Amino acid sequence: MRIDATPPVPPGPRPDARAPADTGHASAQASGESRQLSEEQQAQVQALKAREREVRAHEAAHLAAAGGLARGGASFQYETGPDDRRYAVGGEVSIDTSPGNSPEETLQKAQTIRAAAQAPARPSQQDLAVAASAGQMAAEARAELAAQRFSGPDEGRSSTQARAVESYVQVARGDAQERALGGIDLSA
Numbered sequence: 001m002r003i004d005a006t007p008p009v010p011p012g013p014r015p016d017a018r019a020p021a022d023t024g025h026a027s028a029q030a031s032g033e034s035r036q037l038s039e040e041q042q043a044q045v046q047a048l049k050a051r052e053r054e055v056r057a058h059e060a061a062h063l064a065a066a067g068g069l070a071r072g073g074a075s076f077q078y079e080t081g082p083d084d085r086r087y088a089v090g091g092e093v094s095i096d097t098s099p100g101n102s103p104e105e106t107l108q109k110a111q112t113i114r115a116a117a118q119a120p121a122r123p124s125q126q127d128l129a130v131a132a133s134a135g136q137m138a139a140e141a142r143a144e145l146a147a148q149r150f151s152g153p154d155e156g157r158s159s160t161q162a163r164a165v166e167s168y169v170q171v172a173r174g175d176a177q178e179r180a181l182g183g184i185d186l187s188a
Contacts, residue, residue, distance in 0.1 A: 058121075060074075061120040062095075066116035069097075070093060070116075095116060096109075106137065113134035
């Protein structure tokens with residue numbers, strides 16, 4: 001599962017859009033000098049620099065919180081500015097969302113996934129969806145842990161408690177089945 005690092009680029013002039021060339025100045029490639037940018041182009045460059053700082057900070061927050069669940073580093077999408085430099089305008093971090101080998105391990109992984117998804121100051125819609133899926137994964141692990149606790153010898157539990165736990169487990173498992181039918185698979 002991937003955590004989408006940043007929300008879409010805000011509307012406005014596309015950073016790739018270039019103003020007409022200034023015929024009074026030689027191009028950077030031809031002369032080796034940096035070409036003069038119009039005020040509009042300079043504003044675009046400043047916006048791209050700010051966007052890149054935001055994207056890189058967003059990704060770093062995901063990576064720091066994901067810990068050992070991160071599958072490599074962040075990947076970025078770039079746009080070229082009017083100054084012919086590439087700027088990161090989007091990105092993502094891939095993390096391991098497979099269940100653990102035990103309900104305890106699954107619960108721990110789900111908590112880490114949720115923390116990683118919510119780590120940036122401004123989580124994207126995809127980040128929030130991943131956090132919600134991790135919350136469901138944690139609920140299922142808790143249900144399994146509760147079922148294990150109540151499946152042992154009857155140690156003063158009331159039949160009401162036992163029925164309540166069994167109902168909780170059935171609901172959690174039912175939700176998992178409905179999600180699988182809906183095409184969502186947290187084990188990937």
